[in-house]
Amino acid sequence: MEWYYWVxxxxxxxxxIGQFVGAYYGFRYIIPMKxxxxxxxxxxxxxxxxxxxxxxxxxxxxFMQEKEYVDVYITSKDKLKLHGCYINNNSDTTVLFxxxxxxxxxxxxxxxxxxxxxxxxxxxxxxQRCHGQSEGKYxxxxxxxxxxxLNWVNYINENYKPKNIVIYGMSMGCATSSMAxxxxxxxxxxxxxxxxxxxxxxxxxxxxxxxxxxxAHLPVLIMNIYxxxxxxxxxxxxxxxxxxxxxxxxxxxxxxxxxxxxxxxxTIENYEAxxxxxxxxxxxxxxxxxxxxxxxxxxxxxxxMKFIEEAIEM
Numbered sequence: 001m002e003w004y005y006w007v008x009x010x011x012x013x014x015x016x017i018g019q020f021v022g023a024y025y026g027f028r029y030i031i032p033m034k035x036x037x038x039x040x041x042x043x044x045x046x047x048x049x050x051x052x053x054x055x056x057x058x059x060x061x062x063f064m065q066e067k068e069y070v071d072v073y074i075t076s077k078d079k080l081k082l083h084g085c086y087i088n089n090n091s092d093t094t095v096l097f098x099x100x101x102x103x104x105x106x107x108x109x110x111x112x113x114x115x116x117x118x119x120x121x122x123x124x125x126x127x128q129r130c131h132g133q134s135e136g137k138y139x140x141x142x143x144x145x146x147x148x149x150l151n152w153v154n155y156i157n158e159n160y161k162p163k164n165i166v167i168y169g170m171s172m173g174c175a176t177s178s179m180a181x182x183x184x185x186x187x188x189x190x191x192x193x194x195x196x197x198x199x200x201x202x203x204x205x206x207x208x209x210x211x212x213x214x215x216a217h218l219p220v221l222i223m224n225i226y227x228x229x230x231x232x233x234x235x236x237x238x239x240x241x242x243x244x245x246x247x248x249x250x251x252x253x254x255x256x257x258x259x260x261x262x263x264x265x266x267t268i269e270n271y272e273a274x275x276x277x278x279x280x281x282x283x284x285x286x287x288x289x290x291x292x293x294x295x296x297x298x299x300x301x302x303x304x305m306k307f308i309e310e311a312i313e314m
Contacts, residue, residue, distance in 0.1 A: 023222035026208055030223075031138050031231050033102070033130040040107045053294040060110035067117065074155050076129065076136075077147050078232075083133035084126035084152065087117065092163035093312060094156055097125040098149060100171030100290065101139065104132050108170045111293055112192075115301055122162065126152055128173065138231035141200045142176035143238055149180035153188060164312045168192040170290055171262065175200070178240035178270065181247045190250040190278075190311035192304055195290055197262045198241040198269040206263070241273045250278035250311040252304060256287025256295065278314075280307060 041061055045054040069085045076082055085105065095116045099108045105125030106113070117123060128145055129136030139145075153165060165188045169177030174196025181191055197203040201220060208216035208223070224235045244251070251274050255267035264283060271281045282300055284292040293300055 019218060020222055022212070023219045024226055026211070026219060027223045027226040027230070030204075030207070031140075031227060033137070033139055039104070049288045049291060053291070056294065057110060060114050061106050063114055064106055064110055064117070071133075072124070072155070072159075074148075074151050076144075076151065078144070080129055080135040082127065082129060082135070082148060082152075084124050086160075087123040088160075089117065089120050089122045091121045093166065094122040094124060094160065094162040094164070095166045095168055095308075096149070096152060096156065097123065098167065098169040098173035098177050099125070099128060099131070100173045101141075102131070103171070103173075108173070108290060109168065111297070112168065112301070112304065115305060116168075119305065121166075122160065124152065124156060128176065138233075139172075140227075140231060140233040141172055141203070141235075142179045142240070143200065143233040143235075145172075145176040146179035146183070146238065146243075149176055150183045153180075153184060157185065157187065163187060164189045166190055166192070166308055166311070168194075169196065170194040171196060175240045179238050179243040181249055181251075182243050184249065188249060189314070190252070190308060192252050192254070192308070193267075193270070194254040194292060195256065195259055195262055196240055196267065196270065198266040198273075199239045200235040201239075202266070203262065204235060241269055244270050244274040244276075246275060248276050250307070250314070251276050251280075252307045253279065253281045254284070254292050254300065254304075255282075256284045256289065256292045258286050259289045261289040278311070 040057060045051055050057055067087050069087045072084045072086045074082050097105050097109045097113060099105050113123060127134040130139045156165060167177045174193045177191055178193055178196055204220045205216045208220055228234050253267050253271045255264045257264055282303060284296045287295040
């Protein structure tokens with residue numbers, strides 16, 4: 001064999017090895033996590049997207065921290081101990097809040113949670129696996145977490161027996177909630193779905209491309225091999241878009257036009273795919289990821305609360 005054939009073979013081998021090594025480091029960076037519990041109160045809010053709403057964010061987190069709550073726990077299907085905080089308002093309606101990636105309930109929902117509390121509803125905000133006080137090593141972007149949400153709903157029904165349950169998810173928590181909706185019992189009356197993605201794979205391609213600045217389809221396909229072999233899930237196992245096409249639960253979709261983490265197009269796809277006869281969509285001009293509620297106050301709050309009230313009365 002001519003020497004230049006060996007050069008070609010070696011170069012191709014190095015490229016393939018490089019793809020697998022790069023995908024592995026991408027997997028190690030994104031998927032395994034230590035429990036995330038950092039509060040926004042511990043961050044420098046003056047140098048972030050939260051700066052313009054700093055005072056209101058702090059006010060609402062402190063307001064909710066002062067409320068009387070009970071630490072509650074369930075065991076996941078794969079034997080993880082999962083934690084949540086339950087606030088009893090003696091209502092026949094409970095709102096389940098599902099936070100996003102590397103976040104927590106009060107970080108994502110302090111303001112809507114406060115308005116729900118003032119409305120008189122019960123609240124359960126949970127720590128998703130690998131977050132807060134919940135156990136877990138690998139985040140699965142809603143694939144396994146959707147079963148966790150079903151288990152939390154079953155826990156609410158078994159222990160508190162509310163007439164109505166509302167699910168409110170943001171970012172990864174929105175995708176988790178979306179994928180869980182086809183599994184829900186009949187007393188789940190509606191879902192508020194804020195800035196979620198339409199496909200785990202599509203999101204991973206976008207996030208990986210942002211990091212490596214080149215087309216990321218092949219690295220993400222290789223990363224999915226590590227997800228299956230190490231973390232026990234596939235990015236193609238379920239998707240919010242497919243799940244939403246199978247439901248008839250009223251859904252209110254929210255997304256900011258300046259979201260650089262999860263583009264607006266993801267929620268447009270989810271909204272169009274949603275099989276519910278009752279659905280609404282608020283896209284907030286200029287809002288960054290997860291900031292729609294703050295940037296469009298009080299209009300969005302009024303629309304969300306009205307949607308919840310009407311869904312409960314159906």
